[in-house]
Amino acid sequence: MARTRNVPSERQRVPPPLIKRRVPSGRGAMEQPNVTHDGDAALSARFWLAVLLTGVATGLFGDLLMGVLSLIERWAFHANTSHYARGVAAASGVHRVLALVIAGVVGALGWYAVRRFLRHQRADVDDAIWRGDAELGMRRSFLTSVTSEVVVGLGASIGREAAPKLMGGASGTAVSRWLQLTAAQRRLLVACGAGAGLAAVYNVPLGGAIFTAEVLVGSLALPTVLPALVCSGVATITAWITLSRGPTYRDIASYHFSGAVMVWSLPAGLIIGLLAIFYVRLIGWVSFHRVRGASILWLMPVTFTVVGILGLWYPQLFGNGQDMAHTAFLGLGSAGVLFALFALKPLVTAATLGAGAAGGLFTPFISTGAVFGALLGIGWSHLWPGSPIGAYALVGAAAMIGASMQAPLAGLVLVLELTHSSLSLALPMMAATAIATFVVRQVDGYSIYSARLPSPEGFARVAISPTVRPTAPVTFEAVEGAPQTLLRRAFDAPRDALYRAWTDAATLKRWWGPRGGVVTDCELDAVEGGEYRITVRDADDLETTVYGTVHGLRAPEGLALTVRLDEQSRDFVEWFRPPESDGADAPLEWHCAISFTESAGSTLVEVLTTYPVVADRDRALAWGVGAWSESFARLDEVLASP
Numbered sequence: 001m002a003r004t005r006n007v008p009s010e011r012q013r014v015p016p017p018l019i020k021r022r023v024p025s026g027r028g029a030m031e032q033p034n035v036t037h038d039g040d041a042a043l044s045a046r047f048w049l050a051v052l053l054t055g056v057a058t059g060l061f062g063d064l065l066m067g068v069l070s071l072i073e074r075w076a077f078h079a080n081t082s083h084y085a086r087g088v089a090a091a092s093g094v095h096r097v098l099a100l101v102i103a104g105v106v107g108a109l110g111w112y113a114v115r116r117f118l119r120h121q122r123a124d125v126d127d128a129i130w131r132g133d134a135e136l137g138m139r140r141s142f143l144t145s146v147t148s149e150v151v152v153g154l155g156a157s158i159g160r161e162a163a164p165k166l167m168g169g170a171s172g173t174a175v176s177r178w179l180q181l182t183a184a185q186r187r188l189l190v191a192c193g194a195g196a197g198l199a200a201v202y203n204v205p206l207g208g209a210i211f212t213a214e215v216l217v218g219s220l221a222l223p224t225v226l227p228a229l230v231c232s233g234v235a236t237i238t239a240w241i242t243l244s245r246g247p248t249y250r251d252i253a254s255y256h257f258s259g260a261v262m263v264w265s266l267p268a269g270l271i272i273g274l275l276a277i278f279y280v281r282l283i284g285w286v287s288f289h290r291v292r293g294a295s296i297l298w299l300m301p302v303t304f305t306v307v308g309i310l311g312l313w314y315p316q317l318f319g320n321g322q323d324m325a326h327t328a329f330l331g332l333g334s335a336g337v338l339f340a341l342f343a344l345k346p347l348v349t350a351a352t353l354g355a356g357a358a359g360g361l362f363t364p365f366i367s368t369g370a371v372f373g374a375l376l377g378i379g380w381s382h383l384w385p386g387s388p389i390g391a392y393a394l395v396g397a398a399a400m401i402g403a404s405m406q407a408p409l410a411g412l413v414l415v416l417e418l419t420h421s422s423l424s425l426a427l428p429m430m431a432a433t434a435i436a437t438f439v440v441r442q443v444d445g446y447s448i449y450s451a452r453l454p455s456p457e458g459f460a461r462v463a464i465s466p467t468v469r470p471t472a473p474v475t476f477e478a479v480e481g482a483p484q485t486l487l488r489r490a491f492d493a494p495r496d497a498l499y500r501a502w503t504d505a506a507t508l509k510r511w512w513g514p515r516g517g518v519v520t521d522c523e524l525d526a527v528e529g530g531e532y533r534i535t536v537r538d539a540d541d542l543e544t545t546v547y548g549t550v551h552g553l554r555a556p557e558g559l560a561l562t563v564r565l566d567e568q569s570r571d572f573v574e575w576f577r578p579p580e581s582d583g584a585d586a587p588l589e590w591h592c593a594i595s596f597t598e599s600a601g602s603t604l605v606e607v608l609t610t611y612p613v614v615a616d617r618d619r620a621l622a623w624g625v626g627a628w629s630e631s632f633a634r635l636d637e638v639l640a641s642p
Contacts, residue, residue: 014038034221040184043223047185048230050175054193055231057175058168059238062200065149065163066243072153082250085323088155088315096155096315097308103154104304107357108297110147114140119542123358125169125194126449129216133183133622134173134190141170148359155318157307157348159360161198168197168235183618191216192227196235198362202248203239207414208232214407215449247420248322252329255391255422260384264392265428266435268376269399272369273439276403279346279368281444283361284451286354296356303355307348316341317348320360321367325397328370329419331390338375342368361448362401366415369400394422398429403436406447411437474632476625483614485621487607489632493639495596495603499556501635502594511638512536514630521545528553532561548589558595563609564588586612 013030014037022028029035041047073079076099079087088096114123121137123144128134145163152160172193176186191212199208212228213220255261291299311317314337316324324341327333333341349364373396377389394415402411411433416423440446475488491498501507509522513536520543521535533547552560564587591610596603611617 015042034225036221036223038223040182041188041223042182042185043227044185046179047181047189047227050172050179050181050185050189051192051227051231052234053175054168054172054189055196055234056238057171058164058193058196058231059200059235059241061145061167061171062164062197062235062239063242065145065167066160066201066239068146069149069153069160072150076154083323084319085316085327088311088318091315093312096311096318097305100155100304100308100311100318101301103151103156104301104355106154107147107151107156107304108300110143110150111300111356111358112294112296114143114147116542118143123166123170124454125166125190126216127453128169128173129187129191129194131453131622133619134169134176134187136166136170136173136190138170138174141166144358148357151357152320152359155308155311156304156357156359157317157319157321157345157352157364158357159320159363161201161362162358162360164197164201165194165360166197168193168195168200188217188224188227189231192231193235195228196231199232200235200239201243202414202418203236203244203246204248204414204417205229205232205236207410207417208236210413211405211407211410214410215405215447248418249326249329249421252394252419252421253331253388253390255388255394255425257424257427258387258391260380260387261391261395261425261428262431263384264377264380265395265399265432268373268392268396269432269435270439271376272372272396272399272432273403273436274443275372276400276436276440277444279365280404280440280446280448280451282346282350283353283448284446286350287452287454290354291356300355300357303351307351310344310348314340314344317344320363321345321349322363324367325363325370325393328367328374328393329390329397331374331388331393333371333374335375335378338371338378342372342375345371361404361452365404365448366397366401366418370394370397372396372400391422391425391428394419394425395429395432399432399436402433403440404448406437406440406445406450408433408437474625474629476621476628478617478621479608483611483617485609485611485617487609487625487628488604489628490602490604491632491636491639492602494601495598496556497639498596498603498605499558501638502559503550503553503555507638508534511635512631513634514538514627515634524550526550526553526559552593556596558593560594561592563590563592586616588612588616590616 012028070080073084073087077084077087077091118137118140121140122128122135123137123140125136128136145167148158148163149160152158169190172190173186176189181189194216195208195212198211199205209225209228209232212232213224217224307317324345328338345364345368349361370393374389374393376396377392380392381387381389398412398415401414402408405411412429415429477486479486501511503524503526505522505524508524509519512519512522512534517536517538519534520537521533524532528551530550531547532550533545535543535545537543546563548562548564550559550561589612593608595606597606611620
């Protein structure tokens with residue numbers, strides 16, 4: 001008698017495969033963990049068209065930006081990217097310093113203007129993917145990118161890859177709007193475009209795809225890997241119109257595996273991991289405290305001048321560090337020079353970012369890892385001779401970039417693709433990279449990307465004094481089935497004090513807005529139908545005004561406000577509600593009902609906000625709670641003061 005099996009035979013995947021029945025065992029294909037549903041980001045025909053268009057656009061932007069970089073390099077030092085350090089070294093000392101002074105002036109003027117006049121457009125691709133809605137402003141992204149390549153060409157110590165990465169992401173945003181993709185599809189597309197930007201300018205299509213999946217999306221499932229591969233491949237082929245098809249680092253010998261390098265890779269991975277923690281923390285600190293507002297107009301030129309003076313002795317510090325890494329991969333350079341470059345390159349790169357520059361860290365970190373690996377290799381060779389110094393440099397570069405990105409697979413593949421060499425060193429490279437990445441993950445866990453993320457809403461410029469007690473948590477969530485959000489925060493104060501803090505203009509002025517901001521105007525007529533207007537100048541010297549009417553006063557239980565944003569700049573309106581979004585014609589007016597509920601000496605403040613359309617609610621949620629958290633922390637201090 002035949003046995004019957006109580007197993008389903010129909011396929012369950014979305015989208016369904018062409019073959020409708022399972023294999024005879026009845027087991028599902030999705031039992032393999034990476035073979036999953038598409039999820040929210042459906043890989044539809046329209047999405048695949050978007051991937052192709054984004055790849056082409058990213059490749060073309062890569063050509064354009066590298067063309068700008070090459071033009072500036074030739075103008076400044078009669079050199080090209082492959083021999084940049086040679087051109088810098090051939091220039092006189094005055095020429096080198098003057099080039100960086102010009103870079104400081106151009107960068108200061110360019111970035112100040114972009115951040116002032118396009119302040120409400122986003123140009124941080126990592127933050128847009130991970131925390132926001134993957135919306136990037138094309139104008140701000142493009143001008144930021146061009147300025148970055150100009151200053152790198154003049155000698156600024158930052159990476160050139162940030163610009164094509166940003167423009168790849170911005171291309172994804174633009175294409176997703178045109179094809180009306182969903183929010184989830186847009187996030188995936190922007191991530192693919194960003195990784196494709198890296199792939200296009202360095203000729204690393206596989207590395208760019210893995211960077212997309214491992215770093216930007218955090219998944220190696222097929223619905224992520226497939227579009228990442230296609231987008232990076234298309235961008236790389238498109239960029240071949242003007243860019244090289246060869247490796248970024250040419251003429252690297254094919255180093256062979258040896259016991260000396262293998263054993264060395266174990267302690268080297270530990271040391272490099274500890275160094276990466278310090279470097280990443282340094283980058284996080286300078287990113288948080290970077291120059292803002294009009295101060296950039298003099299601090300950036302001064303900082304760049306100091307770097308230029310250091311370049312009198314070490315011209316290798318100019319630019320992104322590609323020649324530093326190349327020299328180390330070739331096994332060249334004395335221990336003294338390698339030590340100086342290893343010590344100085346992270347510092348001048350951090351100083352450049354702290355001065356307000358926008359640029360990448362990929363090549364600066366690879367170059368630091370390469371020269372440090374070569375330096376350690378020279379010392380190790382006295383104990384165990386016989387292996388070329390360039391082999392140690394390759395292992396050091398892979399370990400440093402893999403650990404600093406918290407992406408060991410991407411780090412390994414990128415170094416191998418960048419050099420087209422030494423696959424036989426895969427085992428020591430894997431060992432050092434795994435150990436270094438493990439050390440960073442266990443001790444700290446930040447990467448060169450997560451450490452640079454801005455504070456929520458770009459606020460929190462001023463550190464909270466250690467004498468101020470920790471603040472209570474703020475919750476901010478959507479109201480299910482309605483275009484509303486609910487904000488909650490508890491205060492150790494009676495509700496009479498909270499009601500007065502919201503309805504007395506003098507008190508409101510003391511706590512409204514984020515730390516680092518100044519309330520320049522606060523008018524409040526706390527009567528039914530009264531009007532209010534509040535203007536805040538932030539740390540970048542930019543002013544924002546909200547205004548509206550007061551109604552529903554119920555002292556001390558609560559009040560209600562209308563909040564209007566029509567007076568915001570056109571850029572902010574387009575960012576918050578793009579012209580093609582749902583409800584684009586609705587007025588930017590919200591209704592806030594604020595209640596104070598006292599219990600056992602503590603008061604719960606709840607702010608229920610109603611938006612004209614659900615899309616506004618979702619955008620407000622993506623915008624985050626950072627400004628409210630900062631304002632409420634200041635309110636704590638006001639309530640505690642006499």
